[in-house]
Amino acid sequence: MADNLQQLTDAGVAVWLDDLSRERIESGNLAGLAKDSHVQGVTTNPSIFAAALSEGERYDAQVAELVGAGKDVDGVVFGLTTTDVRNACDVMKPVFDATGGVDGRVSIEVDPYLAHKEAETIESAKALWAEVDRENLFIKIPATDESTPAITAALAEGISVNVTLIFGLGRYAKVMEAYVAGLEQAKANGHDLSTIHSVASFFVSRVDTEIDARLGEGSDLAGKAGVANARLAYRDYETFFSGERWEALAAAGANKQRPLWASTGVKNPDYRDTMYVDDLVAPNTVNTMPEKTLDAVRDHSDVQGDQVTNHYDDADGVMAALKDAGVDYDDVIAVLEREGVEKFEKSWSELLDTVKGQMEAAGE
Template structure:
């Protein structure tokens, strides 16, 4: 067991692995990470599945069977991905039981091509929930304008949700509103609120990548580089603390509801000049999730530092950082709009790569038979 990862966990940060493959499951690697690296959850996305299926021979037999049965590309992708997530849920089930449902969670995403279609997103979420059929599943729904009502409706039916692709504070406020509205619907439907869980995936490193690029174009002071992502996330946590208080939330909490925890996503460092653990070390605070690529997790296990709460003590500093960025010419709203559009576009591209990979595998299996 890594002492550093254990210390991170003890500081109130749930460590989730941002990766999944059939090889990880079948070789026992995922179970080993749970037992030795304090991993208590798993997140997936189209890029992760595309990489797993492209390089994973462990899918070949099932693809051949699906090809023989006449399954199309969409059906095959659905079967393969839900199968892996179901197996991962089973690996994480002991953690789920031990934490009373807080952790031990595995996320699967609705098709990103549906990001701007509320009704289709709701239908896809229900289909995924039914197909995986595990109570420790989280359905990932993007935080688009059309995603908000889908989030509320899905939660209102008792389905736990991971809201993804959150970059800005205004959008995050809307996500928390959608969560509470969903819980209120669930209460009206007579559901047990204690069974419903949610996380809000707030992206970090991509904020620095976009703002650093703009700072470079502006010829700004080097001291401003690499500071926006953490400052933005710290202010998101401040919004979390403020939102989950007061009479409206207390009424839901009294009925058994859980707070929607912030999840720090995109925590792999994109700029090699930056500390490779900065998006973990600098965002340590209770009641959060940090979903990490294995490379980041290994780096933290080797030399990461836990210095106590690095968020609630830094609100003034975070506000000052964002003010300095604005003074330097950074248009925050434009940055966030750009990141939101690019985020959906990148996931759609990865989704299409996944479909192309599976299409090629189906065609190859058909030629063999």
């Protein structure tokens, strides 16, 4: 039986798990996935933390301790989530060491309610970086207009960043520019560029969900936009990270900002459940998967090597056909960006509500 996850790794795709809980960490599950399933990184978000906190009793003692120390709900959330991420970083440290610091990364997100507040986002990133205090940490910052300068500012401080909520090619161009500007400032500030890493999290399945709804039933373009959009993003990545400006940074030890395919769980049951993995294999990429997708890939993925760089013309054709069909790409991206922030804010509220309930129970 083919080891599909090994084949992905061999093709230059870092397999990351889009999930984390104290149960995974303390039971040895996460370490097992790293050892046996080629999992090389972990991403988190408020929904993941809310689900973890609502199950079992592994957080109760720390909640009681933080409540006893007088922490408010934000302080308790900060304490719980940074503890899990710090411990996950320790679990993933062997991967970090084995890959020369490229992988073995764990991501934690700034408060989504700060997505349109530049200064507060910068301060949140600094606080999370200092509290977790692990070199294999990524701080997740959303790619909104207001947060893009925060990406540059965090990198300038030597903080490694996972830029999240990227849907469109125009936004991606700004993210890459923010990354390079951050490296240039970091170099000027005396930081070792070889220690700074970043990924650009390009969301895939949500693009299909939005565009399929606009196309209506029966369109032969259904289910094609997400992959085509991501393939064109990779083309932009190849173009951007070349030339004199980048070569000057590379000579100083800088690392390219890897494209990360996020939202790779298939939303439409009619589609292949591994399509956002199989069809987006390319060198120097990351694919972060919910466990259901990871299991599907392990079981029946069809890894055929690079499926991106030889499909640029196909991707251009899909996007041209969508335009001819009346799909307004810019409007699609605007809707997805707005809804993306709103979904993260809703998840954060749910996380706060979950923690409030546990705080009340701890105080009884």
